[in-house]
Amino acid sequence: xxxxxxxxxxxxxxxxxxxxxxxxxxxxxxxxxxxxxxxxxxxxxxxxxxxxxxxxxxxxxxxxxxxxxxxxxxxxxxxxxxxxxxxxxxxxxxxxxxxxxxxxxxxxxxxxxxxxxxxxxxxxxxxxxxxxxxxxxxxxxxxxxxxxxxxxxxxxxxxxxxxxxxxxxxxxxxxxxxxxxxxxxxxxxxxxxxxxxxxxxxxxxxxxxxxxxxxxxxxxxxxxxxxxxxxxxxxxxxxxxxxxxxxxxxxxxxxxxxxxxxxxxxxxxxxxxxxxxxxxxxxxxxxxxxxxxxxxxxxxxxxxxxxxxxxxxxxxxxxxxxxxxxxxxxxxxxxxxxxxxxxxxxxxxxxxxxxxxxxxxxxxxxxxxxxxxxxxxxxxxxxxxxxxxxxxxxxxxxxxxxxxxxxxxxxxxxxxxxxxxxxxxxxxxxxxxxxxxxxxxxxxxxxxxxxxxxxxxxxxxxxxxxxxx
Amino acid sequence: xxxxxxxxxxxxxxxxxxxxxxxxxxxxxxxxxxxxxxxxxxxxxxxxxxxxxxxxxxxxxxxxxxxxxxxxxxxxxxxxxxxxxxxxxxxxxxxxxxxxxxxxxxxxxxxxxxxxxxxxxxxxxxxxxxxxxxxxxxxxxxxxxxxxxxxxxxxxxxxxxxxxxxxxxxxxxxxxxxxxxxxxxxxxxxxxxxxxxxxxxxxxxxxxxxxxxxxxxxxxxxxxxxxxxxxxxxxxxxxxxxxxxxxxxxxxxxxxxxxxxxxxxxxxxxxxxxxxxxxxxxxxxxxxxxxxxxxxxxxxxxxxxxxxxxxxxxxxxxxxxxxxxxxxxxxxxxxxxxxxxxxxxxxxxxxxxxxxxxxxxxxxxxxxxxxxxxxxxxxxxxxxxxxxxxxxxxxxxxxxxxxxxxxxxxxxxxxxxxxxxxxxxxxxxxxxxxxxxxxxxxxxxxxxxxxxxxxxxxxxxxxxxxxxx
Numbered sequence: 001x002x003x004x005x006x007x008x009x010x011x012x013x014x015x016x017x018x019x020x021x022x023x024x025x026x027x028x029x030x031x032x033x034x035x036x037x038x039x040x041x042x043x044x045x046x047x048x049x050x051x052x053x054x055x056x057x058x059x060x061x062x063x064x065x066x067x068x069x070x071x072x073x074x075x076x077x078x079x080x081x082x083x084x085x086x087x088x089x090x091x092x093x094x095x096x097x098x099x100x101x102x103x104x105x106x107x108x109x110x111x112x113x114x115x116x117x118x119x120x121x122x123x124x125x126x127x128x129x130x131x132x133x134x135x136x137x138x139x140x141x142x143x144x145x146x147x148x149x150x151x152x153x154x155x156x157x158x159x160x161x162x163x164x165x166x167x168x169x170x171x172x173x174x175x176x177x178x179x180x181x182x183x184x185x186x187x188x189x190x191x192x193x194x195x196x197x198x199x200x201x202x203x204x205x206x207x208x209x210x211x212x213x214x215x216x217x218x219x220x221x222x223x224x225x226x227x228x229x230x231x232x233x234x235x236x237x238x239x240x241x242x243x244x245x246x247x248x249x250x251x252x253x254x255x256x257x258x259x260x261x262x263x264x265x266x267x268x269x270x271x272x273x274x275x276x277x278x279x280x281x282x283x284x285x286x287x288x289x290x291x292x293x294x295x296x297x298x299x300x301x302x303x304x305x306x307x308x309x310x311x312x313x314x315x316x317x318x319x320x321x322x323x324x325x326x327x328x329x330x331x332x333x334x335x336x337x338x339x340x341x342x343x344x345x346x347x348x349x350x351x352x353x354x355x356x357x358x359x360x361x362x363x364x365x366x367x368x369x370x371x372x373x374x375x376x377x378x379x380x381x382x383x384x385x386x387x388x389x390x391x392x393x394x395x396x397x398x399x400x401x402x403x404x405x406x407x408x409x410x411x412x413x414x415x416x417x418x419x420x421x422x423x424x425x426x427x428x429x430x431x432x433x434x435x436x437x438x439x440x441x442x443x444x445x446x447x448x449x450x451x452x453x454x455x456x457x458x459x460x461x462x463x464x465x466x467x468x469x
Numbered sequence: 470x471x472x473x474x475x476x477x478x479x480x481x482x483x484x485x486x487x488x489x490x491x492x493x494x495x496x497x498x499x500x501x502x503x504x505x506x507x508x509x510x511x512x513x514x515x516x517x518x519x520x521x522x523x524x525x526x527x528x529x530x531x532x533x534x535x536x537x538x539x540x541x542x543x544x545x546x547x548x549x550x551x552x553x554x555x556x557x558x559x560x561x562x563x564x565x566x567x568x569x570x571x572x573x574x575x576x577x578x579x580x581x582x583x584x585x586x587x588x589x590x591x592x593x594x595x596x597x598x599x600x601x602x603x604x605x606x607x608x609x610x611x612x613x614x615x616x617x618x619x620x621x622x623x624x625x626x627x628x629x630x631x632x633x634x635x636x637x638x639x640x641x642x643x644x645x646x647x648x649x650x651x652x653x654x655x656x657x658x659x660x661x662x663x664x665x666x667x668x669x670x671x672x673x674x675x676x677x678x679x680x681x682x683x684x685x686x687x688x689x690x691x692x693x694x695x696x697x698x699x700x701x702x703x704x705x706x707x708x709x710x711x712x713x714x715x716x717x718x719x720x721x722x723x724x725x726x727x728x729x730x731x732x733x734x735x736x737x738x739x740x741x742x743x744x745x746x747x748x749x750x751x752x753x754x755x756x757x758x759x760x761x762x763x764x765x766x767x768x769x770x771x772x773x774x775x776x777x778x779x780x781x782x783x784x785x786x787x788x789x790x791x792x793x794x795x796x797x798x799x800x801x802x803x804x805x806x807x808x809x810x811x812x813x814x815x816x817x818x819x820x821x822x823x824x825x826x827x828x829x830x831x832x833x834x835x836x837x838x839x840x841x842x843x844x845x846x847x848x849x850x851x852x853x854x855x856x857x858x859x860x861x862x863x864x865x866x867x868x869x870x871x872x873x874x875x876x877x878x879x880x881x882x883x884x885x886x887x888x889x890x891x892x893x894x895x896x897x898x899x900x901x902x903x904x905x906x907x908x909x910x911x912x913x914x915x916x917x918x919x920x921x922x923x924x925x926x927x928x929x930x931x932x933x934x935x936x937x938x
Contacts (some may be wrong), residue, residue, distance in 0.1 A: 116720045116827040139726055161669045172667055175644070190914045196823040197855035198641055199892040200630045200680045201899060201910050202919050202937065207676035211669045228726030251585045257608055257697030297766065354665040358585040386666035387586075423668040430670060441670050445659045449926070450671050456925045457918070468671060 015055050015098075018076055022058060022100070025068030030106075032057040041083065041103065042095045045148075048347065048397070049091030049432040054081070054101040061106050063181065063189065063220045069102055070218065071187035079465045082214035084125065084156025087148035089350055090431025092160060092213045092467055102218065104155045111221070113138055118226045119178065119195055124155025124219050131224075140226040143170035146427070147338065155219050161211030163427030165334070168385030169261045169295075170227070172427065174210045181221035182209055185458040195223045208453070213429055214464040216457040233261045234299035235327035238310035239286040239317040243267055243368070243380075246288035247361035249313035250384045253292065253306055254357060260306065262293040263385030264334050267364070270379040270392075271333075273340035280333050283317065290315075290384065291334055293327065337381040338392065344377055345394035347403075349410045353417030354426030357387035366416045367391045374405040378413075388426035389417075411437070430468045438468060484524050484567075487545055491527060491569070494537030499575075501526040510552065510572065511564045514617075517816065517866070518560030518901040523550070523570040530575050532650065532658065532689045538571055539687065540656035548934045551683035553593065553625025556617035558819055559900025561629060561682045561936055568934075571687060573624045580690070582607055587695045588647065588664055593624025593688050600693075609695040612639035615896070616807065624688050630680030632896030634803070637854030638730045638764075639696070641896060643679045650690035651678055654927040664692045677922070682898055683933040685926040702730045703768035704796035707779035708755040708786040712736055712837070712849075715757035716830035718782035719853045722761065722775055723826060729775065731762040732854030733803050736833070739848040739861075742809035743802050751802055752786065759784075759853065760803055762796065806850040807861065813846055814863035816872075818879045822886030823895030826856035835885045836860045843874040847882075857895035858886075880906070899937045907937060 022031060032038055033056050043051040055078070060066045073080045079099040086093050095101055108125035115138045122131060128149040132142050145164035146152055152162070158180070163172045179193030193199070193206035209216055240246040246265055253260065266274070266289045271282050282289065290310065294302040303320040310318050321327040342348050355363045364380060367389070371378035382389040391413050395406035414424045414437050424430075424437045439447045451469060454461075491500060501507055502525050512520040524547070529535050542549045548568040555562050564570055577594035584607045591600060597618040601611050614633035615621055621631070627649070632641045648662025662668070662675035678685055709715040715734055722732065735743070735758045740751050751758065759779065763771040769789070776787040790796040811817050824832045833849060836858070840847035851858040860882050864875035883893045883906050893899075893906045908916050920938060923930075 114825075114827065115724045117825045118723065119825075161673075163667055167667060172669075174673065184914075184918075188914050190918055191912060192915070194823075194892050196825055196857075196891055196895065198632055198636060198823050198852075198857050198895040200641075200896055201892050201894050201903075202907055202915070203681055203685075203922055204630075204643065204676045204679065205915075205918060205922070207673045210673065212672055216672075228728060254587065255584045259697060354663075354667050356583075356586045356588075356665055358583065383667075388665075388667050422665050423663050423670050425670050426665065426667040427669055434670075438671055443660060445653075445657050446661070446671070446674075449653075449659055449674060452925045453672055453674070453677075453922070456921045 018055060018078055021072045021076065022056065022069065026058065026060065026065055030059050030061065030065060038101065041101045044086040044088040044091060044093040046089050046091040046431065046433055049094055051091070051094040052097030052099065054095040055098045057101040057103060059103050059106045063183065066102070066183045066218050066220050067187045067189065069100060070183050070185060073100055073462055074186045074460065077460060077462070079462050081464050082218050084153035084159070085148070085151045087152040088156065088160060088431060089428045090433040092429050092431030094432055096466055105153060107220065110134055113140070115140060117195065120224045120226055122154055122222055122224060124153060124222065126154045128152050128154060128157060135226055136229060139229050141229040142176065142224060142226055144173040144176060147335065154222060158210050158219050158222060159212070159214050160429035163383065163388065165262045165264065165383065167383060168263050169259055174207060176225045177206055177210050177222055178225050179223040180206050180209055180219050182217035183220055184217050185460065185463050190217065193223065211429070213431065213467050215454060215468055216463065230261070230295040231297065232324045233293040233295040233327060234303055234321055234324070235291055235293040235330045236303045236307055236318065236320040237330050238290045238307070238315040239283045240288040240290065240315050243288040243364040244361045245314035246290045247364060249290060249310045249315065250357060250360060252309045252313055254385065256309065258302065258306060260292045260385060261295040262291065264291040265289070265382040265384035266334060266337055267380040269377060270337050270341060270381045273344055273379060274333050274336050277340040277343055278336055282333055291330055334381065341379040341392040341394060345396050347395055347397040349393040349406055351391040351393065351410055351413045352425045352428040353391070353413055353422055354386060354388040355417055355420045355422030357385065359420040359422065360384060360387050362420055363389055363417065367413055370409050370412050370416070374409040376405055376409055378409065386426065387422070432467060435468055487547055488525060490541045490545065491525065491538065495527065495529065495534055499528050499530065499534065507570070510570045513555040513557040513560060513562040515558050515560040515900065515902055518563055520560070520563040521566030521568065523564040524567045526570040526572060528572050528575045532652065535571070535652045535687055535689050536656045536658065538569060539652050539654060542569055542931055543655045543929065546929060546931070548931050550933050551687050553622035553628070554617070554620045556621045557625065557629060557900060558897045559902040561898050561900030563901055565935055574622060576689065579603055582609070584609060586664065589693045589695055591623055591691055591693060593622060593691065595623045597621050597623060597626060604695055605698060608698050610698045611645065611693060611695055613642040613645060616804065623691060627679050627688050627691060628681070628683050629898040632852065632857065634731045634733065634852065636852060637732050638728055643676060645694045646675055646679050646691055647694050648692040649675050649678055649688050651686035652689055653686050654929065654932050659686065662692065680898070682900060682936050684923060684937055685932065699730070699764040700766065701793045702762040702764040702796060703772055703790055703793070704760055704762040704799045705772045705776055705787065705789040706799050707759045707776065707784040708752045709757040709759060709784050712757040712833040713830045714783035715759045716833060718759055718779045718784065719826060719829060721778045721782055723854065725778065727771065727775060729761045729854060730764040731760065733760040734851040734853035735803065735806055736849040738846060739806050739810060739850050742813055742848060743805050746809040746812055747805055749802050760799055803850065810848040810861040810863060814865050816864050816866040818862040818875055820860040820862065820879055820882045821894045821897040822860070822882055822891055823855060823857040824886055824889045824891030826854065828889040828891065829853060829856050831889055832858055832885065836882055839878050839881050839885070843878040845874055845878055847878065855895065856891070901936060904937055
């Protein structure tokens, strides 16, 4: 029995045997074997994480086809790496050498949308934005909105329990998954959860699969909870003379009982990078820019109240948008942050540390000190209302010393997050990138029990090996 | 290895040895051995479910004491039944013969309330109402409000993932548990989850424990999410000429995107029982009474809109409360429902079937037909907005034939719920009462994987044996 953490031994079967068995239960167009093409499925957006060469890429269209793949993999002891749109940032979808890449992108049907029950039933390959727009036509809202929402799939979102800008009010993907159909490692089909609003029949296996990064089973169907569409949000921008002052405003806003639909922070480095890239006229001298939004019945009143709290915390300028169009423009700046930071140096490493929001100021201050210590540019944008920071370490991968410093600073940022009572990953997942850090967060008993769960669902260690642990 | 479903064999140790070992790590006042007293810990509120006589009741005050109990139990192979206030309705806290009852009620400290982080950190024995009132002093809100909230403990709420009246807007207990400290079957301490707003580091073991009915580990600390206190709610009462018409209103309210803070239904039997008991002046001729509430900034406007939908669905009278006091009076009627229905016959069996709300009318109609078929009085009150019905089967346990009919009707109601795409338990849990039904809901693969999870955490089958499966 594998310990659930290490990749299995190289496939027992010859590649020829693997392909032959797979073909027996799949249409010809569901298999890709051309190494030039399969190589393009080797990794997600965290391209600097290690990745192997897939033996084959399979693109099933039905549950039965997925079951056939898993039965074959189990029989031949071949590892399987499930993939969605490969927009992940932790290498969680990276191929291992000789694996079957199981891409779910062709299982992309929206099977049902029910406005009365407020649920959608979907296949895993449905693109987040496609679903979000479709439910909007019914006056409904599917909140989770990771930055990659135009590309990423619901299956991938479920795999990493993805977040986004909306989380401060609406929570993450996990909050919206009511039930799942999952193909287990040995090909059996497991149905979990429910399509009712409530239900407590047995252990919550649904939530166990959400965020499991494809390491416990293959999600082939999901029942998702929907909400009524809220009014369009209005955004306020506040400019602060220090990151600490902006964090003070964040704490005051939350302490006073406000429920913004978005509460985002961009540090000086980020604001300047966005300005350089898109010439958006943001205040170049600012030390921290806070964006707050409300999608309440009277957002103007909420923005006014929050504006006052910003001023009290030391904001030098507070600009409430007066229209949805103006709001959209302000959000555009936030959405460009990562792309803009990526222009500073040839490479970036994006951290994802989440701390209790009362410790946000300490987190930002500490990150700034780490940047100085390692002589690096580290821009921070943050889902400030959640205490979820994305320090982006900018470096030149051709410069060996700078790369080493980047890696060390990246780790030191996670250490700081843990020290402040936070987590090494708020929404991006562990993947390959942070697996050495997971044990530090979970502790020995935590790791032992997590591995035990892995073994329970995947005793041969075939599903997405080498990730998480 | 035990299959995780059946109680373990009778304790290997003599009772004397068990007590001696327990005493070695516990203060004298933490043990109760007087059989007259221990007998009173034998069962929860589902008193007609089978229960054994505990060998001893232990009332620890510290995590270390709980660890000592579990180490001893593992060493001597003695089953342990964790208990809170024993207000459960499914026999989930019922003792098994010769077990250690582990009552957590003395671990009742609120360790922290943080308005900025919007979390509370509590021990499991804290009473729901005590916590709810305490956080209110900080302008905060802990939503889960099971009917027993004045007695029930947070640990018990976590064990059953309890619901309440608030769920239609605020969700169940599960939504409010961010992290847990859990003593495992062998006495090790496991920390799960986080105290941050978000976090995806590893599998979600927190949610696995929530709703596990004490069968996977002993919760000794919980980090709970809080919300800002909403405005006080205003309630509307609408009287319908049929249950179907009331259900049509429920569907219309949800389909139009309203978010009531409460949406409750009482059928004719329930309304009459409440009237008889408390002389509340409810319309005795009504076929169904719907209560809708809003805690929005302008609840009057929301009530008016919902009132119109009720009228359109056929309501013969719509009465919006004009004050919080009037609202409280209407809710009083709802809160008395179960107690009032219990006056009809010497005994009751309370079902807890939750269906997609689009099937609520079919559920009520079917329940009515089942009552007629078995010649029984079955009153229904329902968390209508969630599709969660509580059919209360009234019978005389001294009447053998009526008892048999009651049991059969109870089962037929669950069968109907499953047929309508629902669950056998929306919020009360499986316990002893519904364990034969869990397999019907989960299916063979579901049961197999649930049992596998049980074995992973409790390989000797010592924790709350004979429950769930």
